Amino acid sequence: MTRFADPAPSPAARPAAVPVFARPPRCESCGYELGATLDSGGPAAPCPECGTPAWRSSPALRPGSPWQQKPGVGSFFSTLWLTVAKPFTVFRAADVSGRRARSLLIAQCSLASLAFLSPWSGVFVADPVRQLRFARSFTRIAQILGAVGAELLLLTCFLLAATWAIAWTLRGYARARGWNADAATMRTIVAHASIGWTVVAGVVWSMLTAWFIATLIVSSSGSPAAARVLGDASGWLSTAGSRYGLLPLPVLVFGCGGVLVAKMTMNGLSACRFANAPATLGAFNGGAEQALPSPPSPAAA
Numbered sequence: 001m002t003r004f005a006d007p008a009p010s011p012a013a014r015p016a017a018v019p020v021f022a023r024p025p026r027c028e029s030c031g032y033e034l035g036a037t038l039d040s041g042g043p044a045a046p047c048p049e050c051g052t053p054a055w056r057s058s059p060a061l062r063p064g065s066p067w068q069q070k071p072g073v074g075s076f077f078s079t080l081w082l083t084v085a086k087p088f089t090v091f092r093a094a095d096v097s098g099r100r101a102r103s104l105l106i107a108q109c110s111l112a113s114l115a116f117l118s119p120w121s122g123v124f125v126a127d128p129v130r131q132l133r134f135a136r137s138f139t140r141i142a143q144i145l146g147a148v149g150a151e152l153l154l155l156t157c158f159l160l161a162a163t164w165a166i167a168w169t170l171r172g173y174a175r176a177r178g179w180n181a182d183a184a185t186m187r188t189i190v191a192h193a194s195i196g197w198t199v200v201a202g203v204v205w206s207m208l209t210a211w212f213i214a215t216l217i218v219s220s221s222g223s224p225a226a227a228r229v230l231g232d233a234s235g236w237l238s239t240a241g242s243r244y245g246l247l248p249l250p251v252l253v254f255g256c257g258g259v260l261v262a263k264m265t266m267n268g269l270s271a272c273r274f275a276n277a278p279a280t281l282g283a284f285n286g287g288a289e290q291a292l293p294s295p296p297s298p299a300a301a
Contacts, residue, residue: 023180023276025283028057031178031274038283058284059276064095065192067104076107083195087264090192091271097278098184101191106156108194109163112257113155115201117148162254163194166262170269179273189268196260204253 025034032049034057043055066075066082082090167190174181276284 023182023280025054025276025280026057026180026274027052027054028274028276035283043284055284057274057276059095059278059281060284062093062095062275062278064099065090065093068095068100068188071100071103076104079104079192080108080195080198083192083264084199087267088271091189091268094188094192094268094272094275095278096180096185096188096272096275098187101187104191105160105163105187105194108191108198109156109159110152112159112194112197112201113152115198115205116155116253117151118205159194159197162258163190163197163261166258167193167265170262170265174269174273177273179269180275181269184277185272185275189265189272193261193264193268196262196264197257200253200257200260 025038026032027034027047027050029052030047030050032047034047034054037045037048038054041054043053043058045054046052047054047057063069065079067079069075079090167186171181171186
């Protein structure tokens with residue numbers, strides 16, 4: 001018996017291709033998968049689990065932080081301020097595709113390294129500022145500047161490694177709870193959470209700079225009482241340093257920075273636990289983007 005192959009269906013009879021997403025659309029309120037709900041009722045359909053309209057979980061409502069929208073000096077400091085003042089608002093508007101996350105992370109760690117190292121310039125005998133004053137050759141100047149650059153690079157790499165170590169530790173916690181913790185989402189969260197290093201570095205920079213200025217004022221005032229208080233404080237610091245060494249101070253500073261980065265990372269994981277990637281946008285708008293409301297700006301929230 002001769003068998004014949006079935007005739008190929010005409011192009012008009014072939015079903016339309018159904019988009020396949022690496023992660024199905026989910027309700028940002030409760031985590032319920034919205035694929036079937038969007039197919040049957042569209043963006044206006046309520047979530048079967050919590051009743052939240054499906055369009056509220058659209059990635060179109062995540063335009064990104066100011067830095068993600070347009071990198072620049074102004075957007076950098078705007079992102080820094082908003083992440084510290086309104087962390088949940090920023091993370092709720094963050095684009096979880098990882099857009100411009102690496103550049104923000106490097107910028108944050110570099111600025112923190114500069115703030116951590118700059119207060120010591122002009123304080124110690126071997127500091128680079130004083131050495132540059134007495135440098136008599138271009139070779140010596142190049143050596144000093146190279147040493148400063150190497151210190152900044154090493155500290156920046158240390159902060160980057162510490163940030164990722166904290167984030168990947170918390171990633172396991174997020175996965176155990178069923179939250180979104182893919183690589184792109186973690187890059188977005190980590191980049192904004194690294195602002196914790198900048199905040200701690202700014203506090204340290206302010207305290208040490210204030211101490212240096214107070215020393216100059218007291219030294220030039222000629223007040224015996226103020227000089228005695230300053231001398232007692234300096235003596236206590238010298239005694240503590242000789243007794244315990246210089247290790248506890250950086251451990252305390254970087255420990256506080258690590259705690260703050262971990263806290264901000266947890267805020268980001270909580271706010272992005274069911275966030276939908278931009279690739280799922282087609283499932284929400286069904287080819288009609290105008291059906292969705294305009295996304296809010298993080299600064300206006």
